[in-house]
Amino acid sequence: MGKEKIHINIVVIGHVDSGKSTTTGHLIYKCGGIDKRTIEKFEKEAQEMGKGSFKYAWVLDKLKAERERGITIDIALWKFETAKYYVTIIDAPGHRDFIKNMITGTSQADCAVLIVAAGTGEFEAGISKNGQTREHALLAFTLGVKQLIVGVNKMDSSEPPYSEARYEEIKKEVSSYIKKIGYNPAAVAFVPISGWHGDNMLEPSTNMPWFKGWKVERKEGNADGKTLIDALDAILPPARPTDKALRLPLQDVYKIGGIGTVPVGRVETGVLKPGTVVVFAPANITTEVKSVEMHHEALQEAVPGDNVGFNVKNVSVKELRRGYVAGDSKANPPKGAADFTAQVIVLNHPGQIANGYTPVLDCHTAHIACKFAEIKEKVDRRSGKTTEENPKFIKSGDAAIVNLVPSKPLCVEAFQEFPPLGRFAVRDMRQTVAVGVIKAVNFKDASGGKVTKAAEKATKGKK
């Protein structure tokens, strides 16, 4: 056992016909994401059916069929290993509700992998203007996924096969396309691959001798390599935000006989330890953490990414609820927001949005109606430049700076400081009609909240 590998999350985006699922499947298959016995079973079947030469396709088909039946939980979470990382990979579905999940979901991606198909017409159809690929790529960028890899897939089916000219043509097109979204093409690895045949996936392909490898330039250090897996290994690891102030949005609050009140949530930033005097915003309740548990085991320290329960004294379940945020009372504690300013991008609102519009916002675990109090300006999404002051209304495709006022107490943060608490989905008619990132928060004065005896004692004891 060497040093434990770092865990990273990847989201794979691309048109349904780009072959992204095959590519994803290939990585998982070859990098230990599927248990050996399952693979052996399928490979044996392939032999018996005389499909030995299509072994790989056969196994992928079988796995897909198994996924369609939904009987194996382990394959719902796709994981594999590279030389450097443990990777959890999300194959982005076209489902409309996935967008909300990208925002409030459990795993923020560290890198997006865009797959485009090299086939004639296929590439052109895949990145057409009404395509979901653009929407996913734009959302990924807006939500802070700043690293991108592009796989130019199905190189075997270009005309002629493995055509350098076609690859260059696509690379040029995609570069201008992702530049418009906000990515810097020079920092993006472009790899010509075949997810089906395996070209340049794990090993350099002999079918594309013209490909001298990919290169990226970035201020954290340049990188180069030949294959897609090399490109994954060149991803910059996420900075673990342990040095930031504690933020833990509550998912649930339990009442446990003999123990008391147990809030549960994921540590987004900072560290939670037994003995920490926490404050719950926006209710401003202060108390001491008695113990912390994860998977029924006591923890001395919970770090970002840990989904934990913790026991608090002198606070009843009725005083806490989902959407509240726990923080350290002594280190930049969370507070309720009086109002906040956000950049909002309207995705598919059927009408116009004007001042006074009050939809429900989903931000971390909170679900609270907020009023578009003032649409301050329309902005150019890429440059951030103002294109119109005080617009009467905004509609699908627009980006705007908006001042929002929550209808009930709510705890949010600026995206810059605490990304998971600073991005939200705007929901209306069960649709994500807009997404937003918070630029600034006007906090309420934290006064008049409850301070439990346990908290007082703990605070005194440390003086």
Next chain:
Amino acid sequence: AFGDVTTPQGLKELNAFLADNSYISGYTPSKADLSVFDALGKAPSADNVNVARWYRHIASFEAAERAAWSGTPLPQLAGGKPTVAAAAKPAADDDDDVDLFGSDDEEDEEAERIKQERVAAYAAKKSKKPALIAKSSVLLDVKPWDDETDMKEMENNVRTIEMDGLLWGASKLVPVGYGINKLQIMCVIEDDKVSIDLLQEKIEEFEDFVQSVDIAAFNKI
């Protein structure tokens, strides 16, 4: 007859018109449909049922199919850019209004033409293949109220939910802490049929058992 469909009045008139007509002109889709479609720019609100139905229908055609339609476009936008131009090369210019990613630079027409030809050829080739039904695999975390919630009964309740395009899969209990377990349950859904939001609401309706529902994983199949 109907007026400018970008106005509420025009939209109402269009709705009345489409109550008796399948298409804007004649009995087959034509450039006239396309011009009105482009002028609308987005699906109408649900109360204009006839327009909504027609809009969905027109939206279901691929760019290449639309390009093959004949007929004369109907001028729609008063004061806007002429809709005729939009109808002439529909896929290239399908309404700037809802285009999140519009390009600033005018594309080279020759390059655009080549692109359209390639898309059309590909669409024709693809149309011979059976269309795949898009599905997702979703792993849900269903959380109880306390350590005394009957998890078996909770699961039984969850599994009684039936929706067109929804298939329940495997499940297991996952320890959270302090003796509490959550129910982790898989389902396979057809993307166009099942709203995850609605499904979560339905599960949360078993309020004697369920405190909240979160999505643990959401993947394309």
